Every structure is written in C-alpha cells, then in structure tokens.
Amino acid sequence: MYLRKLGDNETEVSLGTGTVLFSYETPVAANVDGKFYKTDEFFSVTTSRHINKWLNGANAEVVPQSFFRELVSGK
DSSP states (O other): OEEEEEETTEEEEEETTEEEEEETTEEEEEEETTEEEEESSOOOHHHHHHHHHHHTTOOEEEEOHHHHHHHHHTO
16 A cells, blocks of 8 residues: 655555545545546535546546445445
C-alpha cells in the first residue's frame, strides 16, 4: 500500500485491489483492474474537480458511495 498526496485535500491510495482517490477524507473514485469508477454522490465543486482531474478523461462507471467504503475497508 502506498499513499501519495496529489494536491490540497487530494490523495491517492494504492491498495492490493487497485488505486483509490480520496477527496478530503472521502474515497470518491477508483481504478480497479484497469476499470475506472466514480461516486454517484455530489459532495462539492472541489471534489468534482478532483475526480475529473484524476480520471483525466477516462470513462468511469458511476457507482454508489458504498462501493468505495467497501473497497477501502476490504470487505
């Protein structure tokens, strides 16, 4: 596992299953086995900007926020 600060309130965490983007303290996007996912919840304009920047134009499947909670908890 590694932690990489991308910017103010923007962090990337590498887990065994993939890479997760955290905006502030909330996991909001992920790359798992080469497939991108993003949350269906709106948190803020800043978080939306973090997600779009991190995805860099990649097509991401929109999934419930619970997907990310389960991903980072390992359940």
